[in-house]
Amino acid sequence: MKRSSHIVLGIIPLLIAGGIVWKSRHYDPAYFVPPQATTPTAESWVPDKVDTWTLTDKAWFPAERMFEKIDGKDQFYQPFGVDGLQCGSWTSGAEAWDMYLYVMKDSKGAYGAFSGEKPAAATVEPGTARRYSSSGSVVIQAGRFYLQLISTSAEGAATATTITNLAQALSSTLLAKSPPETGTMLILPAADQIAGSEKLIPKDAFGYTSLANVMNAQYVINQTTGTWFFADGGTGALTRYTQELAQYGGEELFTLPDGASGGLMLDSWEIAGIINGGLAGVRNAPTKERALQHWEFFKQRSKPTP
């Protein structure tokens, strides 16, 4: 064997050793240090000036860098599907309101964040966009956008009315930039719903892996409270739910003539079936009879308008 062949054979293990070293440095996620923040380049979703208000200190944080602004809270928004966060400060004279505009992937995600943070006592004002106000803050879900306007002054309560026009203008702008809402989130019936109880759970709702994007709310029927929900999926999801109900210890399982199935889970009764082609259900009923009553009301109220 020639000398050069010996050298080549000797180099191969060295290359392997080098590769191991290089790989170990790059395989470990801990070695990934995010690049430094760059000047925001994303589209500015709102105008820089509205009436007497001017937007300053604009900054854009894409989803993977939102921790730079809201570290520890960014993971609340991620499950709903978020593209990023645009921040800024609206000023008019002595007034200053901070803006946190979460750009979600769709209106369902925006509603999930909106409903997830809404205080139970807050009342959503009627309108095309969903909105509630409190002393020193205005919170809006407009299409795929979730907007928070926060007074920098503790006296915000006294001045909250001055921001009404700005909030209205931003709401209109954002709605115009968002595709129309689609999907199951709009069809939970309004009648008998407990105000402020509507929420979106992005995944693993109520402990079931089969229940994702669950829009749910509390209803009172014949003085009995129960939870009604719509979820992603159709008959396939229903089959998985039924399996999980049995697997997780559901008792007294039953199937209804309409194909829905249910049972007793811990101390409450629940039923899931198909309404308008989508997975739907009721839960938290104290008795089987009450659960069936909720289910029948749910089906009746969810009939498509002729």
Place this chain on the structure above:
Amino acid sequence: MSHHGLTRREFITRITAATALAAGSGALGWLFHNRRLVPSAGRAITIPSFAVAGTDSLMAVAHGQDSAKAVAAALQELGGIRRFIKPGDRVLLKPNCAFDRPAHLGATTSPEVLAEVVRQCRTAGASDIRVIDNPINDAAGCFSKSGLTKAAEAAGGRIWLPEPGLFSTVKIGPLCIPEWEALGAPLKWATKIIGLPTVKSHNLSGASLTMKNWYGLLGGPRNRLHQSIHEVIVDLGCFITPTLVVMDGSRLLKRNGPTGGNPDDVEPGNVIAAGTDQVALDTFGATLLDRKPDEIAYLAKAEQQGLGKRDWKSLKTFREITL
């Protein structure tokens, strides 16, 4: 033996060389693989305990609408500030100033509480009182918007902004982060350290209180630490043994923490808890947030690590007063 021109001696030599190279490769791989969580700038330093001898297992709770008076009263119940701060001490105060939020939103420590602690330290004869945090957002902006700069300076302290040169690799804790980049220089400078956490909910850990507040002394890509939040909080409790903690429960951010943003998420707490047992203080703080101690996983883990007791009423000294 000769086979295809290869002698026995050549065969043994080559096998030996190949084995040595393979062993060397393995050794190099072992040597470099996952040895550190982060590349270290140098040798990690150990942060000493800042506790004063004979002051362990203390806690006092003062209820009252006037935060400054409640701070003073709670400290008095512990034996007075002079029990902890001596003339000439260089005192480092660590409030929670994580976000550029105004104080009324409850995401940061109240200026009134910080100011009173500064005044107390001055009364005790501290030679220098500095206020430090490494916020999530721009540090100067956070200190300014939270009102902490104005409060500290008016009371005789000063803000120490987290300049890059202040960081070094330090030892943290036994569970997740043996060492990390932190504000080593200020910790080396200080002779005493007082934690001034606010009481707020936290999206991941359930509560952000005394131990979580030390997160603000870290640098580097610390957002990664949220992946094992409860173990990391215990590590943070091991990282700093403070001289004293003054927990600010004047406002309680009960929902949507750690950032908050809606004034309706904030409720008046009208309570100050001072003490030296981080676990006891955090357990008490959790109850202010309407959380059961069992719901906050790090509390039991911290107790197992010997950082303190969850049963605050069984401490050597526990006092509770209403102003």
